[in-house]
Amino acid sequence: MFVECSHRLGMIGGEISYKQLKPSSSEAYTEPRYGRINMALGYGAWCPEIQDKTQYLQVRTNNNDKPGWTLKWNG
Secondary structure (H helix, E strand, C coil): CCCCCCCCCCCCCCCCCHHHEEECCCCCCCCHHHCCCCCCCCCCCCCCCCCCCCCEEEECCCCCCCCCEEEECCC
C-alpha cells in the first residue's frame, strides 16, 4: 500500500536518529545512517548486504501515537 505523506518525516533534518533506523542487513559504508539526502557520508546511500526483495529499512518512531514505517528494497 502506498501512503502519501503531507509532512516531513525527519530523515533530512535529523529528527529521526540513527538508532531509529533498523535494516535487514547492510554493506560496509552503506549503513542506514548514510542514506540521508544531502549528506556526504559513506557512499551516500543505504544498500543491503543481500540484494533481494526480502530486504528492508525500518524506521521506528519514539512516539507510540505515530506508527513507524518500512521501506522495502526493490533492487
